[in-house]
Amino acid sequence: xxxxxxxxxxxxxxxxxxxxxxxxxxxxxxxxxxxxxxxxxxxxxxxxxxxxxxxxxxxxxxxxxxxxxxxxxxxxxxxxxxxxxxxxxxxxxxxxxxxxxxxxxxxxxxxxxxxxxxxxxxxxxxxxxxxxxxxxxxxxxxxxxxxxxxxxxxxxxxxxxxxxxxxxxxxxxxxxxxxxxxxxxxxxxxxxxxxxxxxxxxxxxxxxxxxxxxxxxxxxxxxxxxxxxxxxxxxxxxxxxxxxxxxxxxxxxxxxxxxxxxxxxxxxxxxxxxxxxxxxx
Amino acid sequence: xxxxxxxxxxxxxxxxxxxxxxxxxxxxxxxxxxxxxxxxxxxxxxxxxxxxxxxxxxxxxxxxxxxxxxxxxxxxxxxxxxxxxxxxxxxxxxxxxxxxxxxxxxxxxxxxxxxxxxxxxxxxxxxxxxxxxxxxxxxxxxxxxxxxxxxxxxxxxxxxxxxxxxxxxxxxxxxxxxxxxxxxxxxxxxxxxxxxxxxxxxxxxxxxxxxxxxxxxxxxxxxxxxxxxxxxxxxxxx
Numbered sequence: 001x002x003x004x005x006x007x008x009x010x011x012x013x014x015x016x017x018x019x020x021x022x023x024x025x026x027x028x029x030x031x032x033x034x035x036x037x038x039x040x041x042x043x044x045x046x047x048x049x050x051x052x053x054x055x056x057x058x059x060x061x062x063x064x065x066x067x068x069x070x071x072x073x074x075x076x077x078x079x080x081x082x083x084x085x086x087x088x089x090x091x092x093x094x095x096x097x098x099x100x101x102x103x104x105x106x107x108x109x110x111x112x113x114x115x116x117x118x119x120x121x122x123x124x125x126x127x128x129x130x131x132x133x134x135x136x137x138x139x140x141x142x143x144x145x146x147x148x149x150x151x152x153x154x155x156x157x158x159x160x161x162x163x164x165x166x167x168x169x170x171x172x173x174x175x176x177x178x179x180x181x182x183x184x185x186x187x188x189x190x191x192x193x194x195x196x197x198x199x200x201x202x203x204x205x206x207x208x209x210x211x212x213x214x215x216x217x218x219x220x221x222x223x224x225x226x227x228x229x230x231x232x233x234x235x236x237x238x239x240x241x242x243x244x245x246x247x248x249x250x251x252x253x254x255x256x257x258x259x260x261x262x263x264x265x266x267x268x269x270x271x272x273x274x275x276x277x278x279x280x281x
Numbered sequence: 282x283x284x285x286x287x288x289x290x291x292x293x294x295x296x297x298x299x300x301x302x303x304x305x306x307x308x309x310x311x312x313x314x315x316x317x318x319x320x321x322x323x324x325x326x327x328x329x330x331x332x333x334x335x336x337x338x339x340x341x342x343x344x345x346x347x348x349x350x351x352x353x354x355x356x357x358x359x360x361x362x363x364x365x366x367x368x369x370x371x372x373x374x375x376x377x378x379x380x381x382x383x384x385x386x387x388x389x390x391x392x393x394x395x396x397x398x399x400x401x402x403x404x405x406x407x408x409x410x411x412x413x414x415x416x417x418x419x420x421x422x423x424x425x426x427x428x429x430x431x432x433x434x435x436x437x438x439x440x441x442x443x444x445x446x447x448x449x450x451x452x453x454x455x456x457x458x459x460x461x462x463x464x465x466x467x468x469x470x471x472x473x474x475x476x477x478x479x480x481x482x483x484x485x486x487x488x489x490x491x492x493x494x495x496x497x498x499x500x501x502x503x504x505x506x507x508x509x510x511x512x513x514x515x516x517x518x519x
Contacts (some may be wrong), residue, residue: 033460035380047415047462066380066461080369081379185479210481238369240377 071151176273330401357454
């Protein structure tokens with residue numbers, strides 16, 4: 001009797017996953033699928049959740065999103081772990097193309113970066129027109145500043161701004177300059193908790209729930225422009241890349257339907273991304 | 282953030298109440314991946330544990346120490362190793378397993394294998410002191426001895442399996458790297474919590490955490506009750 005019950009228990013434990021394993025490839029594998037290496041901002045802002053179901057509906061192609069920082073997305077794609085890349089760091093994208101990892105880069109959309117600080121504006125930079133000058137003031141006043149520190153597009157932009165300001169913040173790392181090494185959302189959470197300033201893309205900022213006491217203090221500097229680009233992972237180097245489905249996605253994203261949907265995506269009454277495929281800027 | 286905690290628990294309760302289909306999908310995948318991993322690791326680890334406990338051979342002590350040390354293996358490091366193996370540019374890249382539930386199972390199996398082996402070895406070794414003479418007099422040897430001792434130690438080994446399950450279901454580092462946290466495909470409880478935290482949806486993140494906790498509790502209760510029903514001594518308490 002006891003032994004029989006024990007056998008039943010064992011059987012249950014073994015059959016359970018076996019039964020479940022039958023179901024786990026169903027929806028996502030039904031049609032063709034591609035892997036999109038993208039950034040945390042496109043996922044955290046909800047843009048991809050808005051766009052991708054509509055693309056799948058139209059084409060039957062499922063897009064699996066791996067959302068990491070731009071730097072990691074490019075490295076993953078360079079190893080062949082992805083079909084399409086959607087990132088925001090122009091220089092790094094060009095290096096990626098030049099190294100032969102990707103082909104056919106196209107502009108997709110843009111928005112901008114903003115500097116956010118606690119409402120009492122500890123660095124006294126509210127309304128400044130130059131982001132670099134604002135950063136210099138932050139350094140001079142030793143106001144806590146949280147850096148992404150993760151080689152993401154936002155981090156690359158921040159480092160470029162420090163360079164423009166003529167300041168190297170790294171010797172101060174661990175004091176007022178704090179390198180988080182995390183995604184945009186996590187970095188905003190840290191800035192909220194520390195009462196610190198940080199640089200964020202506007203899409204993540206608008207969509208982020210936990211803003212605490214932070215508010216935008218610097219915006220509108222042309223240096224804060226944030227361009228997103230899409231690329232195909234080089235099929236010559238990685239023959240497994242699903243070229244046809246991947247191209248269908250790139251064409252759709254930069255075509256009239258994708259562009260219109262990007263413009264339509266609004267959160268809290270604001271447009272987060274501005275489509276600019278095929279336009280000079 | 283005001284009233285974050287009350288809001289979070291309220292949300293957790295309402296999520297459980299309406300059994301949100303998105304959450305159910307994530308819960309199901311978490312269970313699938315972690316249970317499969319623990320069972321696979323059990324198939325490999327338990328006989329290995331018995332072998333290490335019952336047979337004397339060269340290098341045995343070294344292997345035991347190694348498995349004990351590997352219990353502290355950081356999931357994120359293991360995830361990285363499995364990522365490099367399964368990446369398209371890695372040695373097993375042709376299989377195309379990266380960013381699939383299979384990759385997550387591979388990572389978690391390797392993660393809990395040392396726990397099952399090291400703890401299992403200790404359980405069986407201590408039981409062996411009691412059974413050594415009996416087994417010798419019955420002339421039980423080799424694979425039959427391993428099978429017999431595994432059966433005799435079954436209740437304590439169930440606790441070992443539960444410890445392994447706890448480790449698997451709670452880890453985020455490995456599944457995040459090899460699974461990619463892909464919606465409707467490789468998103469599990471822990472990676473969903475990480476994602477909602479990074480979205481600033483702290484209430485939802487805590488709510489998901491509560492669901493995860495409830496899940497772990499449920500599995501433990503299930504195993505506990507079934508073991509109690511089938512066995513006499515409360516061996517699970519050890």
